[in-house]
Amino acid sequence: MKKINVALVGLGFGGAFAPIYKEHPDVGEVTLCDPNPDRLKQTSDYIGGGVRLLDSYDAVLSDPSIDAVHLVTPIPLHADQAVAALEAGKHCACTVPMATSLDDIRRIVKAKRKSGKNYMMMETTLYTYQFFYASRMKANGEFGKIQFFRGSHYQDMVNWPEYWMGLPPFWYGTHAIGPMVALSGSRICRVNCFGSGTMAEWLVQKYGNPYPVESALFEFENGMKGEATRSLFECARVYQEGMFVYGSDKCFEWGFADEDDPIISTLDPGGNGRARWTSSETVPMPNYYEDLPEELWHFTVGNNYDPLNPQDSLKKGSGAGHHGSHAHLVHEFVRSCIEERKPWIDEHLGGNITAAGICAHESAMRNGEPVIVPKF
C-alpha cells in the first residue's frame, strides 16, 4: 500500500495533530518542525517519539523524502509558507485562515495550479459533530427550504501571541463563515459589514483596525443570505464558534456556549388556530467516526489539546478538541494525496471562505459599503 511522508510544521495548536499523523495507517514517516526546541521535545515526548525532528522550515522544504506539509504556524506566515511548500513540490495543508489578503490567496491558487499538488485549508468547523449532523439534516430534506444562515465566533484573544493583537475580526472569520458556505452549496459573492464598539488604543496600532466586533451580511451566488458576527477583543460574550441554519420546517441553532448541545426547532404544520406551534429540543450530538480508519477513532473524543501542557492533554483524553474534527481533517488531507484527487476544502472553497472575511473587514472600514468577493 502507498504511504506518504508528512511534516507537521508549528507545534503549538499543531501538536494536537502529531499523534493523529503518527497513527494514520497511510502515513509513513512523520517529521515535526518548529524552531522552538522545547516545543519539539514536548511534542515528541507527548506522542512517545518515533518521529524525525527538524528546527527549520527550509530543511523541510529541501528534503525530497517529505511528500506533504501541514502548516500550523502563526497567521502572518501562512501564505508565504504555503506557496513555498507548493513550489517545493509538496502537498500543502494549512490551518486557518488561508491568508489575510486577496493577493496572497491569488498567489496560493497560482502556486497550487503550477505545482499540480494539493492545497487544503484545515477548517475545523467543517468536520465537527454538529456540522455532520446539520449536513445529514440537509441531505434528508429535514430543513424544508433553507431560508437563512447565521454564524458566530466570539473569543477573547488578549493573552494570545502578539500577531493576534488588534487583528481585524473577520480576517479570522473562517469558523463563522465556513459552515454557511459549505451548507449553502454556493459561494459568497458580496458582503456588507459594519464594525462596532471601540477598542483600547494599543490594540488599534498593529493592524489599524478600530473594531472589537464586526457583523456582516453575506450574499451567495444562489441568492441565499447569511449573517455572521465575530469578536476578538473587549467583548465578554462566552466563547462560541456557532452555526445556525434556518429552514421552513426545522432550524438548527448552536447551544449558548461552544460546548453546549444544539437546539433543533420544528414547526408543526397543522397548528392550532392562527398560531402555528414551534417545538424545540436540545439534541446530543452523535460521533461520526465510522468513516475513519479504526486507528483514528479514539481521536474523535476527548478534550482540547493544551500546547502548554501536552502531557496533561494525554491524560484528559485523546486531545481531540474542536468537536472531533482533527482526525477527519487529517484523514481527508492524507487520502486526497494518496488518491490523487482534490481535498474537499480545496483552494476554491478555502479561498472563498477566507476572502469573504477579508472583504467583510474592507466593507466595515468603508462604513458598510458593499464589497464584491472575487472568484479564484
Ligand SMILES: NC(=O)c1ccc[n+]([C@@H]2O[C@H](COP(=O)([O-])OP(=O)(O)OC[C@H]3O[C@@H](n4cnc5c(N)ncnc54)[C@H](O)[C@@H]3O)[C@@H](O)[C@H]2O)c1
Ligand atoms: N480551530 C482552528 O482551526 C485553530 C485553532 C487554534 C489555532 N489555529 C491556527 O493555528 C495557528 C497556530 O496557532 P497557535 O495558537 O499554535 O500559535 P502559536 O503562535 O502559539 O504557535 C505557533 C508555533 O509555530 C512555531 N513557528 C513559528 N515560526 C515558525 C516557522 N517559521 N516554522 C515552523 N514553526 C514556526 C512557533 O515556535 C510555535 O510553536 C494559527 O495560525 C491559528 O490561526 C487554528
